[in-house]
Amino acid sequence: MRIVILGSAYPLRGGGIASFNERLAQHYQQLGHEVDIYSFSLQYPNFLFPGKSQFSDEPAPKGLRIFSKVNSINPFNWIKIGLELKKEKYDLLIVRFWMPFFGPCLGTIQRIVRQNKHTKVVCIADNIIPHEHRMGDELLAKYFLNAVDGCVTMSKSVLEDLRAINPKLPAVYTPHPLYDNYGPCMSLEQARAELKIPVAEKVVLFFGFIRQYKGLDMLLEALSKAELKKMNVKLLLAGEFYGDEGYYQKLIEKYQLQNRIYLHTSFIPNDAVGKYFCAADAVILPYRSATQSGITQVAYHYDVPMIVTRVGGLPELVHDQVVGLVVEPNAEEIAKGIIAFYQDDKCDRFRENIKVEKKKYSWDTFGKEILRLGE
Numbered sequence: 001m002r003i004v005i006l007g008s009a010y011p012l013r014g015g016g017i018a019s020f021n022e023r024l025a026q027h028y029q030q031l032g033h034e035v036d037i038y039s040f041s042l043q044y045p046n047f048l049f050p051g052k053s054q055f056s057d058e059p060a061p062k063g064l065r066i067f068s069k070v071n072s073i074n075p076f077n078w079i080k081i082g083l084e085l086k087k088e089k090y091d092l093l094i095v096r097f098w099m100p101f102f103g104p105c106l107g108t109i110q111r112i113v114r115q116n117k118h119t120k121v122v123c124i125a126d127n128i129i130p131h132e133h134r135m136g137d138e139l140l141a142k143y144f145l146n147a148v149d150g151c152v153t154m155s156k157s158v159l160e161d162l163r164a165i166n167p168k169l170p171a172v173y174t175p176h177p178l179y180d181n182y183g184p185c186m187s188l189e190q191a192r193a194e195l196k197i198p199v200a201e202k203v204v205l206f207f208g209f210i211r212q213y214k215g216l217d218m219l220l221e222a223l224s225k226a227e228l229k230k231m232n233v234k235l236l237l238a239g240e241f242y243g244d245e246g247y248y249q250k251l252i253e254k255y256q257l258q259n260r261i262y263l264h265t266s267f268i269p270n271d272a273v274g275k276y277f278c279a280a281d282a283v284i285l286p287y288r289s290a291t292q293s294g295i296t297q298v299a300y301h302y303d304v305p306m307i308v309t310r311v312g313g314l315p316e317l318v319h320d321q322v323v324g325l326v327v328e329p330n331a332e333e334i335a336k337g338i339i340a341f342y343q344d345d346k347c348d349r350f351r352e353n354i355k356v357e358k359k360k361y362s363w364d365t366f367g368k369e370i371l372r373l374g375e
Contacts, residue, residue, distance in 0.1 A: 155313025
């Protein structure tokens with residue numbers, strides 16, 4: 001087949017979304033399909049982008065044809081791209097949707113492409129309604145969804161949101177596949193040596209863009225609890241602030257956590273991701289809200305247990321007492337979860353279970369669902 005993926009890719013550093021799109025393209029190439037990626041020349045206007053830079057300093061991924069052509073805020077560009085893709089007559093257009101802001105751009109392109117009566121359009125929906133809800137989100141999402149032939153969601157809660165807006169659209173839930181493109185595993189000793197962390201310390205990892213809904217403030221409060229102070233549990237905080245950094249710095253000072261946090265709060269390049277996971281006893285996701293999270297699928301790849309809150313699709317991915325712990329989304333319960341993880345010495349058992357559990361999160365399974373919807 002001739003397949004085109006419409007969504008973030010290099011040189012944009014869209015975190016997991018760009019990496020996901022590139023990995024999906026590689027998967028289809030390995031199966032013998034011809035794959036192009038149409039990415040953004042302008043993804044967000046600068047005033048809407050919460051981070052420091054939208055662009056990567058890393059080398060381009062090898063073997064991928066990426067065209068940075070789409071301008072998210074220019075309707076004339078949408079028409080141009082739509083006509084270009086319409087003329088190309090790809091068999092399948094896979095569109096990545098994670099924020100209603102992109103609804104007008106992507107929805108317009110899709111409508112034009114479908115006029116060729118050949119190209120099928122399948123959406124991969126990270127979210128339908130975003131974590132930070134805004135007026136008009138449902139209208140923008142509806143405009144987008146009304147121009148696709150099918151949709152894959154990676155959590156059941158997103159599937160429910162989709163069906164509330166467009167109940168007739170063919171849609172399926174299939175779990176987020178593993179992120180296996182961040183390099184091989186390394187020993188805990190090697191990873192901690194590179195990060196200058198003593199081997200004997202108790203270390204949990206918070207990884208990824210730091211946004212309000214991800215609950216870092218609850219985690220910092222949890223770490224201030226007397227039992228965790230006594231246990232001297234440390235936090236490896238790795239990721240760029242997408243919000244008010246000063247707010248979190250004040251909490252660190254308030255709870256006197258300066259000596260219990262390893263701060264790595266710049267963007268983490270792909271080739272460095274693995275050592276952060278391999279250095280941790282557990283990955284912690286103290287989210288207030290969630291659909292799914294690619295962080296869990298990186299943790300699965302590196303066989304790292306997880307402590308997650310009972311929100312959205314996280315319990316679907318992290319089975320309680322099997323590969324990690326599921327706790328309620330408040331500081332008290334997060335603290336109890338960390339204490340239980342270390343007191344009961346669950347780490348080795350969880351790691352062995354992960355090796356079995358992660359086999360079902362394959363790119364082959366995920367890729368087949370997209371092709372099925374695009375038939």
